[in-house]
Amino acid sequence: MAIYDNIKGIEEEIIKCMKCGNCQAVCPVYKETLAESGVARGKIQLAAKILKGEAKYTPELYKKFDLCLQCQACSANCPCGVKAHKIIMAARAELTRQNALPFAKKAAFNVLRKPALFDFGLRLGSTFQGLAFRKNATGMSPRFPIGLEMRRVIPSLANKPLRSELPETNKASKSRKKVAFFTGCVTNYIYTNVGKAVVEVLNHNGVDVIIPKEQHCCGAPATINGDIETGKAMAKSHVDIFSKLDVDAIITVCGTCGGTFEQKYVELLADDPVYAEKAKAVAKKIRDISEYLVDDLKVDFSKLGKVNMTFTYHEPCHIGRGMGLTRQPLEMLTKIPGISYKAMKQPNRCCGGAGSFSLTNYPVSYQILKKKLDDIQGTDSTVVVTGCGSCRMQIEDGLSQEKMPHHVMHVIEVVQRAYQSKK
Amino acid sequence: MSKAQAIEALVKALGKENVITEHEELVCYSFDATADMPSQMPDVVVTPTNTHDVTEILKVANQYKIPVYPRGSGTNLCGDTIPLKGGIILRMQKMNKIIEVDADNLVAVVQPGVIINDLNVAVAPFGLIYPPDPGTVATATMGGSVSECSGGLRGLKYGVTKHYVMGLEVVMIDGTVARFGGKTVKNVTAYDMVKLFTGAEGTLGVITEITVKLIPAPETKKSMLAYFDKLEDAGNTVTEIVRSKVIPATMEIMDQVTIRTVENFSKVGLPTDCEALLLIEVDGIPEVVEREAATVVKVVGNNNGKIKVAKDDVERDGLWAARRAALPALAQMKPTTVLEDATVPRSKLTEMLVALQNIAKKYNLHIGTFGHAGDGNLHPTILTDERDAEEMKRVHQAVDEIFKVALELGGTISGEHGIGMAKAKYLPLEFGEQGVEVMRKVKRALDPENLLNPGKMMG
Numbered sequence A: 001m002a003i004y005d006n007i008k009g010i011e012e013e014i015i016k017c018m019k020c021g022n023c024q025a026v027c028p029v030y031k032e033t034l035a036e037s038g039v040a041r042g043k044i045q046l047a048a049k050i051l052k053g054e055a056k057y058t059p060e061l062y063k064k065f066d067l068c069l070q071c072q073a074c075s076a077n078c079p080c081g082v083k084a085h086k087i088i089m090a091a092r093a094e095l096t097r098q099n100a101l102p103f104a105k106k107a108a109f110n111v112l113r114k115p116a117l118f119d120f121g122l123r124l125g126s127t128f129q130g131l132a133f134r135k136n137a138t139g140m141s142p143r144f145p146i147g148l149e150m151r152r153v154i155p156s157l158a159n160k161p162l163r164s165e166l167p168e169t170n171k172a173s174k175s176r177k178k179v180a181f182f183t184g185c186v187t188n189y190i191y192t193n194v195g196k197a198v199v200e201v202l203n204h205n206g207v208d209v210i211i212p213k214e215q216h217c218c219g220a221p222a223t224i225n226g227d228i229e230t231g232k233a234m235a236k237s238h239v240d241i242f243s244k245l246d247v248d249a250i251i252t253v254c255g256t257c258g259g260t261f262e263q264k265y266v267e268l269l270a271d272d273p274v275y276a277e278k279a280k281a282v283a284k285k286i287r288d289i290s291e292y293l294v295d296d297l298k299v300d301f302s303k304l305g306k307v308n309m310t311f312t313y314h315e316p317c318h319i320g321r322g323m324g325l326t327r328q329p330l331e332m333l334t335k336i337p338g339i340s341y342k343a344m345k346q347p348n349r350c351c352g353g354a355g356s357f358s359l360t361n362y363p364v365s366y367q368i369l370k371k372k373l374d375d376i377q378g379t380d381s382t383v384v385v386t387g388c389g390s391c392r393m394q395i396e397d398g399l400s401q402e403k404m405p406h407h408v409m410h411v412i413e414v415v416q417r418a419y420q421s422k423k
Numbered sequence B: 001m002s003k004a005q006a007i008e009a010l011v012k013a014l015g016k017e018n019v020i021t022e023h024e025e026l027v028c029y030s031f032d033a034t035a036d037m038p039s040q041m042p043d044v045v046v047t048p049t050n051t052h053d054v055t056e057i058l059k060v061a062n063q064y065k066i067p068v069y070p071r072g073s074g075t076n077l078c079g080d081t082i083p084l085k086g087g088i089i090l091r092m093q094k095m096n097k098i099i100e101v102d103a104d105n106l107v108a109v110v111q112p113g114v115i116i117n118d119l120n121v122a123v124a125p126f127g128l129i130y131p132p133d134p135g136t137v138a139t140a141t142m143g144g145s146v147s148e149c150s151g152g153l154r155g156l157k158y159g160v161t162k163h164y165v166m167g168l169e170v171v172m173i174d175g176t177v178a179r180f181g182g183k184t185v186k187n188v189t190a191y192d193m194v195k196l197f198t199g200a201e202g203t204l205g206v207i208t209e210i211t212v213k214l215i216p217a218p219e220t221k222k223s224m225l226a227y228f229d230k231l232e233d234a235g236n237t238v239t240e241i242v243r244s245k246v247i248p249a250t251m252e253i254m255d256q257v258t259i260r261t262v263e264n265f266s267k268v269g270l271p272t273d274c275e276a277l278l279l280i281e282v283d284g285i286p287e288v289v290e291r292e293a294a295t296v297v298k299v300v301g302n303n304n305g306k307i308k309v310a311k312d313d314v315e316r317d318g319l320w321a322a323r324r325a326a327l328p329a330l331a332q333m334k335p336t337t338v339l340e341d342a343t344v345p346r347s348k349l350t351e352m353l354v355a356l357q358n359i360a361k362k363y364n365l366h367i368g369t370f371g372h373a374g375d376g377n378l379h380p381t382i383l384t385d386e387r388d389a390e391e392m393k394r395v396h397q398a399v400d401e402i403f404k405v406a407l408e409l410g411g412t413i414s415g416e417h418g419i420g421m422a423k424a425k426y427l428p429l430e431f432g433e434q435g436v437e438v439m440r441k442v443k444r445a446l447d448p449e450n451l452l453n454p455g456k457m458m459g
């Protein structure tokens, strides 16, 4: 049974929880609030009440489930193998069914369902963002309280979205493989250089890169907030778009996008007679860029050009625990000549970003981020490398608030630099 | 009526943000880590940040005759933090400062909300450790573990929590603050109140400050894994190792059910046809560790066992992985995991293990047993499904019988997990009515109206 369609579908998972409380040791939200409702154990017992019909939607109840980063630390650490983060998602979905989402979120997700409108809005945004956002040294802060925290620094939108800058087909000079590239919104609208780096590095390796024009947002923000209808609509549309293509792999540069294609689409469409199998076939082709370069192409990074840089690495939750890629990103970075790696104490601790979480729960989110910043500070590095645009936004916000000198790069940008310095 | 007034008084004393009455939040304090227990919601959850707050809270509770349940991380396994009669959950987690690490006197002073492992991290730079290490070191609080007198894997050599508590500050139900013990190694002044409050499970007073003993960290460790075709051989090995004057830090046993489940689940390469397995770790000064390890190897050989000695840290971690996988592996078999805590004198270990196998057969239950063989502390773990009423009946009968056998063998009903509501009914079996009555008198003297953690231990 699809776990997002009916909370019954997650019953076995709920019952498996032996209430040992081990999740307390790793939950970043719990570490800040020390409230039982903040940790998986408490939320699972609340979910059990929903399952039994003893608890129904209330704004307070929704709020409990909202206070979760989906960082999956609880699930990874659970001795009973309970997929706690999924229970939390299933409960969000159930509560959303019982009561529509808050107006602002709903309006936002409705726009997501209309890619053209979403795209238009964000393009307008890049032209008119000066109206709504005030520029500051590193990015922009919202000028009006439009549901965003006033202090939050968000990066400027790119002048031109990535997908309108690059052609749909990017052929390598000596092509031996062909992949599709799912850019994701953050890369398409903000960090466009990440997308360019992907194409450049793949082309270098004889890989043709198709960037399907009709692609849009993966739908994670909607699904994660419990708007399963929207999530499914986006899933179907992407499954259609990518099934059509004859490619070896589908490349992602964001763990949330990757995990959404790889896991959520399969779960969302599990009961669908037409889409269930198609979703699985698409899921099998998903590769994070680091995974593709290391495991599929087996690139010898030690042969690349020199990059003089001392970096520390933040492992995005959805890359490490979500997609299980803990080895690949560091394997490629540390082999690049000239580069030096200084590990943080807890590279895989959530940065507190978690998409809209950082907007709706800014104070807790910032406390969590503060721990990450302290960890970065303790490393004697100048660059923070990570593999996810959302993490990057979150960390850049913190670095700027704390006036720290570090700057942030995506893993693929470092690799790009190594290729460039070889020339 | 009085409850509403009491809550108002609590808000006045602590401020709104430290007094929670929101339904969704209360649900989350209606249970703890114990399986198969009734759940009950408190009326209010309060969060003190200092001793004065605790005093104010207890005064309100006393004035309005409302029960109070001190709570750390809620990881106890005897239903000790379930607010059986409603009332106030007194959440100690925010009193979490390490007040002092006094390396010269080998002591640390902490607030009760400090997580055990955080204390260990704080004393590590001094080359010291705080030895009690329940399976929950990374989550349980100092206050909770002092109140449960928790043990752990190193019990054989290092003892349990009560061997490390040197001084306490306790707030009594009327708000009186009392201090007992202190930093001196020798302290025999009057009654040993420190020991009384250690293991009192929150029924006599609320602990607000703890002084603990630290010890130098062992210089080195050696881990070994021994396999036995016969249960008896494993039992005899345990006895003979100690008889040879070797006291390992850890001597853990797993029975066949556990071995098979662990192997099935995590493929660590255990021989599934052997009847028992021992994980043994000796620690201390390198020369002594070498000598003790050699003795262990010899004893295992004498008793028909095979042994694997870890050469380095990586191999050591590998061996420990099996032990760590025991509970999780068992817990994944069935939805409900009833973890018991029967303890017998070390020499009766084999008898107890055999008895457990028979009990499993008799009641047709799946019981996996692992535990701290070195100190006779076994954790028979019954795997069941609480939705199956018929099977649960057999589970309860089996539990009764487990404790009966343990007591017959000269053992005790709790080696480290406490009594709480789960085992209160067995107390007369161990102490007789007279013994229990002496304890009740103590309880009545300190908490005459039974407001502190009612329904637990003394009823």
Ligand SMILES: Cc1cc2nc3c(=O)[nH]c(=O)nc-3n(C[C@H](O)[C@H](O)[C@H](O)COP(=O)(O)OP(=O)(O)OC[C@H]3O[C@@H](n4cnc5c(N)ncnc54)[C@H](O)[C@@H]3O)c2cc1C
Binding pocket: A019, A020, A021, B032, B033, B069, B070, B071, B072, B073, B074, B075, B076, B077, B080, B081, B092, B112, B133, B134, B135, B136, B139, B140, B141, B142, B143, B144, B145, B146, B147, B148, B149, B150, B151, B152, B153, B200, B201, B202, B203, B205, B206, B207, B208, B327, B416, B417, B453
């Ligand atoms: C998976 C698992 C493994 C475990 N392994 C072990 C083990 O190896 N050895 C072992 O001994 N135990 C073990 N336990 C049991 C449990 O973790 C310990 O008893 C632990 O010490 C409880 O700490 P806590 O902070 O969670 O206390 P809680 O469960 O919150 O409270 C325990 C008791 O202490 C009282 N209390 C809490 N704080 C105070 C205070 N400040 N003043 C007065 N009373 C207070 C409470 O009222 C209650 O009676 C295990 C539990 C689990 C779930």
Ligand code: SF4
Binding pocket: A016, A017, A018, A019, A020, A021, A022, A023, A024, A040, A041, A044, A074, A077, A078, A079, A080, A081, A082, A084
């Ligand atoms: S989710 Fe896992 S770790 Fe958390 S309480 Fe349940 S069983 Fe324990």
Ligand code: SF4
Binding pocket: A026, A027, A028, A029, A030, A038, A039, A040, A067, A068, A069, A070, A071, A072, A073, A074, A075, A084, A085
């Ligand atoms: S997913 Fe992360 S934030 Fe959410 S409950 Fe689990 S550990 Fe906590």
Ligand code: SF4
Binding pocket: A183, A184, A185, A186, A187, A216, A217, A218, A219, A220, A221, A254, A256, A257, A260, A389
């Ligand atoms: S996960 Fe985030 S960045 Fe990736 S497509 Fe979805 S919304 Fe956009």
